[in-house]
Amino acid sequence: MNAITKLEMKKNLQDRGLIFWTLILPIVFTVLFIAVFTSGTGETESRQVVLSIVPGYTIMFVFFIMISMTESFIKDGNTGMVARVASTPSQPYLFLLGKWLPYMYIVMMQIVILLLFGKVVYDIPLEQPVYLLILSVFLTFMVTGLGLALAVAVKTNNMGIALTQVIALGGAVLGGLWMPVDMMPDILQTISALLPQYWAHQAFQDAMAGTIGYADLLQTSLILLGFGLAGFILALLCYPNFLKRAKG
Amino acid sequence: MLTINNIDKYYADDQALSNVSLNIPAGTCYGLVGPNGAGKSTLIKIIASVIKDFDGEVHFSHNKLRIGYVPQEIALEETVSARDNLNFFGKLYGLLGTALKRRTDEVLSEVGLTERGKDKVQTFSGGMKRRLNIGCAIMHKPNLIIMDEPTVGIDPQSRRYIFQMIEQFKQGGRTIIYASHYMEEIEQLCNEAAFMDQGKIVKNGSIDRLLQKHAVPSVYVKGENCLPEGIGQCGSVMNMSGGHLITTNDPLEAMENILTFCRKSNLEPDRLELVKPRLEDVFFSLTGSQLRD
Numbered sequence: 001m002n003a004i005t006k007l008e009m010k011k012n013l014q015d016r017g018l019i020f021w022t023l024i025l026p027i028v029f030t031v032l033f034i035a036v037f038t039s040g041t042g043e044t045e046s047r048q049v050v051l052s053i054v055p056g057y058t059i060m061f062v063f064f065i066m067i068s069m070t071e072s073f074i075k076d077g078n079t080g081m082v083a084r085v086a087s088t089p090s091q092p093y094l095f096l097l098g099k100w101l102p103y104m105y106i107v108m109m110q111i112v113i114l115l116l117f118g119k120v121v122y123d124i125p126l127e128q129p130v131y132l133l134i135l136s137v138f139l140t141f142m143v144t145g146l147g148l149a150l151a152v153a154v155k156t157n158n159m160g161i162a163l164t165q166v167i168a169l170g171g172a173v174l175g176g177l178w179m180p181v182d183m184m185p186d187i188l189q190t191i192s193a194l195l196p197q198y199w200a201h202q203a204f205q206d207a208m209a210g211t212i213g214y215a216d217l218l219q220t221s222l223i224l225l226g227f228g229l230a231g232f233i234l235a236l237l238c239y240p241n242f243l244k245r246a247k248g
Numbered sequence: 249m250l251t252i253n254n255i256d257k258y259y260a261d262d263q264a265l266s267n268v269s270l271n272i273p274a275g276t277c278y279g280l281v282g283p284n285g286a287g288k289s290t291l292i293k294i295i296a297s298v299i300k301d302f303d304g305e306v307h308f309s310h311n312k313l314r315i316g317y318v319p320q321e322i323a324l325e326e327t328v329s330a331r332d333n334l335n336f337f338g339k340l341y342g343l344l345g346t347a348l349k350r351r352t353d354e355v356l357s358e359v360g361l362t363e364r365g366k367d368k369v370q371t372f373s374g375g376m377k378r379r380l381n382i383g384c385a386i387m388h389k390p391n392l393i394i395m396d397e398p399t400v401g402i403d404p405q406s407r408r409y410i411f412q413m414i415e416q417f418k419q420g421g422r423t424i425i426y427a428s429h430y431m432e433e434i435e436q437l438c439n440e441a442a443f444m445d446q447g448k449i450v451k452n453g454s455i456d457r458l459l460q461k462h463a464v465p466s467v468y469v470k471g472e473n474c475l476p477e478g479i480g481q482c483g484s485v486m487n488m489s490g491g492h493l494i495t496t497n498d499p500l501e502a503m504e505n506i507l508t509f510c511r512k513s514n515l516e517p518d519r520l521e522l523v524k525p526r527l528e529d530v531f532f533s534l535t536g537s538q539l540r541d
Contacts, residue, residue, distance in 0.1 A: 084323040
């Protein structure tokens with residue numbers, strides 16, 4: 001498994017596309033939208049906008065890792081890499097875990113860098129850093145779990161990209177990452193509460209402001225863990241079919 | 249070394265292999281010949297343990313069996329170096345530390361890529377990628393090497409290099425299973441072969457025996473009026489490339505007839521030669537179909 005993780009990590013660190021999706025694009029969006037939404041507003045309002053956009057866009061953009069995960073699995077299937085690895089003594093489920101683990105590291109790094117960017121450029125508060133770290137781990141687990149499910153379930157890259165956009169952008173709109181949830185109609189507010197993006201956003205904002213309690217932290221962590229586990233279970237269920245397709 | 253008994257394999261309702269049985273002795277280079285879609289790759293994946301859901305039995309008699317599988321596709325990670333790829337597969341085969349490094353150096357040398365070891369695979373030519381594709385399969389010094397069309401789409405130099413590698417494997421006593429639809433490769437490299445068509449083994453055995461038993465030799469003669477009138481009694485005659493191809497069970501008699509006739513008539517043929525039977529002719533005579541692709 002270690003060999004698979006190392007190779008996947010090395011491959012990803014050289015991928016400029018991944019740097020674009022995970023860091024450059026979110027930073028550009030964050031700067032742009034903060035500039036738009038804070039122009040002509042007072043200082044208090046501006047602070048609120050910054051406090052919402054920095055974690056909001058961080059959460060939205062971590063979902064784009066699902067594109068890289070899908071591409072990687074589909075490519076390995078098409079190039080015969082999966083079949084070749086299957087001919088070695090390596091266990092098939094270790095291949096799945098070995099490929100998943102680097103994305104945990106990457107998303108963790110992405111969250112840390114984007115929050116530090118917010119701290120350095122916009123002086124956002126990071127009042128409860130340990131809680132933020134805990135939330136980051138669960139957010140990472142959730143998004144890579146869903147990514148793993150998508151990666152083994154879809155048959156083409158385009159399908160993976162399309163579904164990622166729906167999950168990332170749809171979830172961002174409905175989850176209150178683009179606009180405050182209380183400005184939405186009642187029905188959308190109800191839907192919002194069913195999405196992991198909403199819970200993550202609320203908890204990140206509270207932890208940044210230093211107002212999150214144990215109960216809320218635990219609740220959000222369990223929700224994110226639940227979504228992540230659901231993704232993992234789905235991935236494990238779809239994996240035999242993925243292997244069958246990939247081995248030909 | 250390897251015994252395969254009554255293998256059946258279905259993809260949904262399509263039968264890819266039907267009642268396939270083979271016995272591959274240790275130390276042989278065994279060819280699997282057949283057109284695309286004959287079932288060669290499926291059989292190879294079954295032997296290499298890539299495909300596990302099939303009916304029948306694959307039995308290996310070797311106690312310490314190590315299989316090296318060279319897939320038809322170039323199954324490499326192209327964004328990293330040749331050395332990284334070899335290291336990766338070496339680790340999957342259980343090599344570590346200095347043993348892994350030493351073996352990586354050895355294999356880079358064996359596949360002729362020592363100078364390019366640190367370069368990314370995506371900068372390699374097709375032939376270099378094919379060589380590295382083989383290199384990744386021999387990291388653990390396998391005693392059974394299974395190669396699925398390892399020379400597809402490469403230049404003659406790389407093909408010759410790969411043939412030399414295979415000759416070295418043979419000299420090292422390794423058993424090789426070599427699948428190809430290039431009959432001349434099988435003829436050149438293998439001692440034994442099995443013809444496959446539509447998921448079945450049509451015929452198998454030693455190459456010499458297959459040629460002797462199923463291919464009819466021919467004599468080719470080219471030259472004006474060089475064909476004696478009664479030559480048709482020796483075998484069938486057909487026009488080919490401006491001359492005549494006489495397919496006969498006794499090619500020497502046919503040649504003697506032609507020479508005697510030419511001497512008597514004071515004629516000199518432009519070409520008179522014995523045409524060696526080829527595996528392709530054997531396949532044609534056994535299946536009644538030409539190789540597709």
